[in-house]
Amino acid sequence: MKLSVVINTKNAAKTLEKTLKSVSDFADEVVVVDMESSDKTLKIAKKYKARIFKHKDLGYVEPARNFAISKAKGSWIFILDADEELDDEIKRVAKSIVSDEVGEAFKADCYYIPRKNLIFNKWIKHTGWWPDYQLRFFKKGHVEWLDEIHSFPITQGVVKQLPAKEELAILHHNYEAVSDFITRLNRYSEIQAKEIIKSDGAKHDIFDSFSGEFLSRLFAQDGIRDGAHGLSLSLLQAMNEAVIQMKVGFEKKEDDFDSRNLIFSLRKFQKDLNYWLADYELLHSSGFKKIYWRLRRKLKL
Numbered sequence: 001m002k003l004s005v006v007i008n009t010k011n012a013a014k015t016l017e018k019t020l021k022s023v024s025d026f027a028d029e030v031v032v033v034d035m036e037s038s039d040k041t042l043k044i045a046k047k048y049k050a051r052i053f054k055h056k057d058l059g060y061v062e063p064a065r066n067f068a069i070s071k072a073k074g075s076w077i078f079i080l081d082a083d084e085e086l087d088d089e090i091k092r093v094a095k096s097i098v099s100d101e102v103g104e105a106f107k108a109d110c111y112y113i114p115r116k117n118l119i120f121n122k123w124i125k126h127t128g129w130w131p132d133y134q135l136r137f138f139k140k141g142h143v144e145w146l147d148e149i150h151s152f153p154i155t156q157g158v159v160k161q162l163p164a165k166e167e168l169a170i171l172h173h174n175y176e177a178v179s180d181f182i183t184r185l186n187r188y189s190e191i192q193a194k195e196i197i198k199s200d201g202a203k204h205d206i207f208d209s210f211s212g213e214f215l216s217r218l219f220a221q222d223g224i225r226d227g228a229h230g231l232s233l234s235l236l237q238a239m240n241e242a243v244i245q246m247k248v249g250f251e252k253k254e255d256d257f258d259s260r261n262l263i264f265s266l267r268k269f270q271k272d273l274n275y276w277l278a279d280y281e282l283l284h285s286s287g288f289k290k291i292y293w294r295l296r297r298k299l300k301l
Contacts, residue, residue: 001029001073001074001075002028002075003026003028003029003074003076003077003078003098004029004030004031004072004074004077004078004140005023005026005029005030005031005077005078005079005080006030006031006033006069006072006079007019007020007030007031007050007079007081007082008032008034008065008068009033009035009037009082010034010036010037010057010082011038011039011041012039012041013037013039013043015083016041016044016045016082017044017047017048018085019080019082019083019084020044020045020048020050022085022086022087023080023086023091024048025091026078026091026095027074028073029051029072029074030048030051031050031051031053031068031071031072032045032050032052032053033052033053033054033055033068034053034054035055035056035057035058035061035064036054036056036057041082053067053068053071060149060188060191061081062145062146062147062148062150063147065079065145066144066145069143072140074140075139076094076097076098076137076140077139077143078137079136079137081172083173084115084170084171084173085171087167087169090162090167090168090170094137097111108157108158108159108160109138109139109142109156109157109158109159110135110137110138110139110142110143110159111137111138111160111161111162112134112136112160112162113134113135113136113168114130114131114161114163114168114169114170115131115132115133115169115170116130116169116170117129117172117174118171118173119174119175120175120177120229120232122226124226124230124233126221126223126226126230127217127223127229127230128216128221131164131169132172133164134170135152135153135159139157142155142156142157143156148195149192149195150192178232178236181236182236185239185240185243186243189240189247190247193244193248196244197248197251197252204245205261206245206246207242207265208265209241209242209245210238210239210242211238211265211272212238212241213237213238214234214237214238215269215273217230217234217237217238218230218234218276219280220276272300274296274300274301275297278294278297278300278301279297281296
């Protein structure tokens with residue numbers, strides 16, 4: 001057997017059928033590892049003749065990744081989430097790799113695949129969400145996941161990226177509504193805060209955590225070009241960072257509020273915001289205005 005598609009599921013009935021339909025003409029087998037679903041997920045998986053296994057629900061997927069891969073019989077593995085789909089071109093390229101029909105320069109043991117995220121019903125092309133490379137396609141035995149949430153997989157052998165082209169991307173039906181983001185934020189931040197406490201990791205300033213993420217997403221990662229979606233995601237992802245630090249601090253019963261430090265953080269944020277606003281104006285001006293905004297950026301005014 002050459003190619004296995006591996007999918008971890010948890011109450012995925014709303015999206016799983018599209019996922020399975022998109023790979024029905026692609027894989028030699030589909031492996032579904034379910035984490036205690038209470039909806040029709042398993043019924044849908046059976047409809048598409050997936051090989052089904054069960055795993056304890058730990059609240060996030062990483063601990064079940066290696067288990068799912070171990071159940072696959074294929075020499076090549078393509079991992080999908082239950083809210084993702086594959087289009088024809090990426091399937092064609094993946095099959096050519098499996099069949100060893102690609103040039104030597106393109107051959108590898110592991111491939112990072114770009115991912116096209118649909119968030120609040122729009123493809124997010126900036127704000128740190130594109131090309132959103134994910135390690136999803138590899139020879140069995142060349143990739144291993146750690147158990148920590150959002151951890152990076154460990155690879156062996158040659159690793160390459162597919163070009164950041166829409167037709168080669170995994171289509172990800174991500175957050176449909178703001179409420180979806182907030183629900184997941186609460187669940188994941190709880191896990192991440194516990195991991196920081198368990199490892200005795202450093203707690204960071206709540207506002208610094210917020211402002212650093214917000215400015216990075218909106219300006220450094222061009223979220224401003226995504227309009228209201230970019231602004232909303234920058235705020236939400238910054239809030240996620242702040243909430244993690246809140247949970248760490250209150251769980252440790254730390255009360256280190258210092259009004260002077262807060263004022264310092266606010267002033268730093270003001271200067272950083274001035275820098276990025278001036279940088280934006282600099283990129284969109286010419287002549288004397290360009291000199292003016294370059295000076296403003298330098299002085300953070």
